[in-house]
Amino acid sequence: MSMLPTSRPFIWIRFGENKKVLVNMWCSFEILLNYIVTACDIDPEITFDLCDTSGRLLGLSDSQNYQQTVQSLEGGGVYILVAIEGDKSDQQVNIRPMLENFEQYYPNLTDQILQNLHDKSERYSKKKHIKRTPLPTKVTTSRKTKK
Structure with missing residues (x-):
């Protein structure tokens, strides 16, 4: 018997001329992206993402964190489709709803x-600059052995 999610796995995506589409997030990453591209009539060349109404991007381009993203969604919540232009690594990004x-x-x-x-970006750079104490390579104990 499989466990069903306790929260509502559906979200609303707003796009275009005040259109909205209901999306089931409990599916594979590829199915979700293909569905959004088709349902929202997105040019396949466009890099897109979703953001919540407070401007937090979901990071749909990162398939590694997809399950974590899905679990953090507010079931029944509203998300806005955004186009991402530029390179995130260079900090030269234009995000347009x-x-x-x-x-x-x-x-x-x-x-x-x-x-956001x-x-x-600031949290990432702070983590990057934290010095970590290396772990000791040799572990010694005070336990005596019998001879």
Whole structure:
């Protein structure tokens, strides 16, 4: 008997001319991405992601963290389709909501996305610069052996 998720696995994706589509997130990574591309009529050349209404990107481009992403979703929540242009590693990224007149519904969305990216980047760079104490290579004990 398989365990069913306790939370609602469905989310709403808003895009285009105030369109929205209901998506079941409890599926494979490839099926989800293909469904979003088809349902939202996205050009396959566009790099996209989803963000919540507070501007937090889900990181759908990272298949390694997909299960963690799915488990962190708010079932029944609303997510906005965004296009990502540029290179995240160079910090030269332009993220643009693919929902027309998004300012009407989410006035500070682009500022919130940029702030969340900045905060995430700072946390990453702080982790990178923390010095770690190397573990000892030889372990000694005070236990005496019988002769």
